[in-house]
Amino acid sequence: MSKKELRFNSKTIHGGQSPDKAYGAVMPPIYQTSTFAQSTPGGHQGFEYSRSANPTRTALENSLASIENGNYGLAFGSGLAAMDAVIKLLDPGDEVISTNDLYGGSYRIFKKIFEKYGIVFHFVGMQDVGKIAAQINKNTKLIWVETPTNPMMNVIDIKAVSQLAKKHNILFAVDNTFATPYLQQPLDMGADIVMHSATKYLGGHSDVVLGALVVKDKELADRLYFIQNASGAVCGPMDSFLVLRGIKTLHVRMQRHCENGKAVAEFLAKHPKIEKVYWPGFTDHPNHLVAKDQMSDFGGMISFVPKGADYHTAIKIVERLQLFTLAESLGGVESLAGHPASMTHASIPKEEREKSGVVDALIRLSVGIEDVEDLIEDLRQAIEE
Numbered sequence: 001m002s003k004k005e006l007r008f009n010s011k012t013i014h015g016g017q018s019p020d021k022a023y024g025a026v027m028p029p030i031y032q033t034s035t036f037a038q039s040t041p042g043g044h045q046g047f048e049y050s051r052s053a054n055p056t057r058t059a060l061e062n063s064l065a066s067i068e069n070g071n072y073g074l075a076f077g078s079g080l081a082a083m084d085a086v087i088k089l090l091d092p093g094d095e096v097i098s099t100n101d102l103y104g105g106s107y108r109i110f111k112k113i114f115e116k117y118g119i120v121f122h123f124v125g126m127q128d129v130g131k132i133a134a135q136i137n138k139n140t141k142l143i144w145v146e147t148p149t150n151p152m153m154n155v156i157d158i159k160a161v162s163q164l165a166k167k168h169n170i171l172f173a174v175d176n177t178f179a180t181p182y183l184q185q186p187l188d189m190g191a192d193i194v195m196h197s198a199t200k201y202l203g204g205h206s207d208v209v210l211g212a213l214v215v216k217d218k219e220l221a222d223r224l225y226f227i228q229n230a231s232g233a234v235c236g237p238m239d240s241f242l243v244l245r246g247i248k249t250l251h252v253r254m255q256r257h258c259e260n261g262k263a264v265a266e267f268l269a270k271h272p273k274i275e276k277v278y279w280p281g282f283t284d285h286p287n288h289l290v291a292k293d294q295m296s297d298f299g300g301m302i303s304f305v306p307k308g309a310d311y312h313t314a315i316k317i318v319e320r321l322q323l324f325t326l327a328e329s330l331g332g333v334e335s336l337a338g339h340p341a342s343m344t345h346a347s348i349p350k351e352e353r354e355k356s357g358v359v360d361a362l363i364r365l366s367v368g369i370e371d372v373e374d375l376i377e378d379l380r381q382a383i384e385e
């Protein structure tokens, strides 16, 4: 059976991989080298300088392309470096329409780095696709979607946005960090670019920072590859190896993240001291039907607000947690808790933040793959103490 025909769980392990040419190593060696010997100028074996390409990074890039059902993968030094490469496709005067509640660092690179180069960003609530349509003009060159959104867990209809983007000939990128290709495959739903903070679920063990892009189209891949090589924000061989190893267990980890996420979301929703729980698996979540249609399960990311929406109560809860670690990031095997207003989303001005629901009492959980009873006991003692 050719590797193209493999199902998802097999692709995470075998997709785009073959034993190493030198000694048949099953895992690609960590080619810790900056350069490669040439017999004559240009006489090399496919690799000449590790910014341009490195065999360990290539193995990862092939795996990324495979699991996202794309044709080309590109790996970068971080998720933000991957986003940086996408925005560099644009010219001064071009406009971007983006999700209004998105990762704070994504907002920051758009507003604080690229706006001064003349690129214009519009942030809209994309649950209503009509709001995107209303912002489109002749300068609109990119629609940037995060779904589910960080941290409000809004779900955006990828197929509907794709139709709109195609109609107006606009490039359409999806940040698939929260869902991962285990839950949704945006390229198959019409996106042109999938982006990942592979630091999160793809790496899966909170031990590496890395970013990724995957595309189907050769011309787009060539333009992105040119930027990757010319700007140079590549990841090193060791980090490539770690993410490649992480991807091999993505499917089993995600299955448990989803199971534990559901149990924790249901526990919180029933708890009298909790006011609101944001998780797309609830039938009363405003975008539940879209989530059900485009995702195969609902993931392990949950946000919630304690009763009274009081900032101090929220801070006490995150301080009392013992098994959940209070830390930036998400998607690792261990459960993490975060306070978006002061941590991941502090770079978004308070008025902007609060418009999309990121209030000072909001707590975000990345539910890990520990025994779920232990996680629930930890939350119970932190909420009830």
Ligand SMILES: Cc1ncc(COP(=O)(O)O)c(C=O)c1O
Residues within 6 Å of the ligand: 078, 079, 080, 081, 103, 105, 106, 146, 150, 175, 177, 178, 196, 197, 198, 199, 209, 210, 211, 329
């Ligand atoms: C949804 C999302 N996109 C992008 C990023 C940025 O990725 P990185 O931290 O790997 O640069 C993050 C990081 O938290 C994220 O959560």
